[in-house]
Amino acid sequence: MVLTSGLQSSSGTPLAAGHAWRFRAQTGQGPTAFTSAQHATGCSAGWDLKFGDLDNDGDIDAVAIDNGQSYLLFNDGSGAFSATALSATNYGSYRCALADLDSDGDLDIIVVSSPMATTSGQWSGQNVIYRNDGSGNFVSTVNFGTGSDYSIDVDTGDLDNDGDVDFVVTNGGVSDIPNDIYLNDGSGNFTRRGFLYIASSTAEIADNSWAVRLADIDNDGDLDVFIGNFGFGPVQSWYYLNDGNANFYYTSRVDLGAAAIAVSMAAADFNGDGHVDIAIGHLGQPSASPPTYNRVSLYLNNGSGASDRRM
Ligand SMILES: [Ca+2]
Ligand SMILES: [Ca+2]
Ligand SMILES: [Ca+2]
Ligand SMILES: [Ca+2]
Secondary structure, three states: OEEOOOOEOOOOOEOOOOEEOOOOOOOOOOOOOOOOOOOOEOOOOOOEEEEEOOOOOOOOEEEEEEOEEEEEEEEOOOOOEEEEEOOOOOOOEEEEEEEOOOOOOOOEEEEEEOOEEEOOEEEOOOEEEEEOOOOOOOOEEEEEOOOOOOEEEEEEEOOOOOOOOEEEEEEOOOOOEOOEEEEEOOOOOEEEEEOOEOOOOOOEOOEOEEEEEEEOOOOOOOOEEEEEEOOOOOOOOEEEOOOOOOOOEHHHEEEOOOOOEEEEEEEEOOOOOOOOEEEEEEEOOOOOOOOOOOEEEEEEEOOOOEEEEEO
16 A cells, blocks of 8 residues: 555654555455456466556556566456557566555556577566556656566565665576665665675675565564575575665575475465465476475464475
């Protein structure tokens, strides 16, 4: 949730800047069956799919990534979606995030990409921010990163507790590359910060990372970071605790213990004990030593760290 005006403190003092909050809603038991399987026209499959009201007309729209190309899927109000390309260029995109990056009350889009040679041409791997004009038009774009970060995933949240939306990008689809934090100046202009430093050093640790999710792991009021790593052979994934100012030092890097490729993640309080847990989707390598298999691991947070429990 983002509020940009009319904010007051509990004592009635006006607050100058807009603020962003994230809530977790507790819900009852959901439906036990789903009906209807309506495909969006113009977009055949999805590498990623994120939902939000892009054109501020009260219904939920979506952004899809399909075979490196990004698409807007606008809802006609009845649940039918039609796809239009977000960009004329296929950047080799993997995943996206929706958030109000410039605090003007509409959802903007971050798309992260990796360069790749394909039969239909070279994908450049450029990462792009698309700014919303408020009506679902995304003609204002900002490139970010080096263009060859080999970025795979992105998640948004207020990492430095200054009321605006920041984001984390995982890099290294093919090799060990440091991940990136991008901090917002409040107007949607971002400064890159190296993700993880060895204490008392500015040397960044590089991982071959795929998945990222932000959540307050230690319940101290700031967003921490889960990172899922990819590799050939046993691979460990990590979580990183925030010092409150978006600093993540080596001493706060904690092993999740997952000796398997982690390609996707979801963070939620799965057992309802007030601590955020993590589910990791693994890509198996049966021929590796030791072998690993396709599976989902659930790591339950005991309040002081995550403990392994496999599904
Ligand atoms: Ca809409
Ligand atoms: Ca916006
Ligand atoms: Ca912030
Ligand atoms: Ca925290």
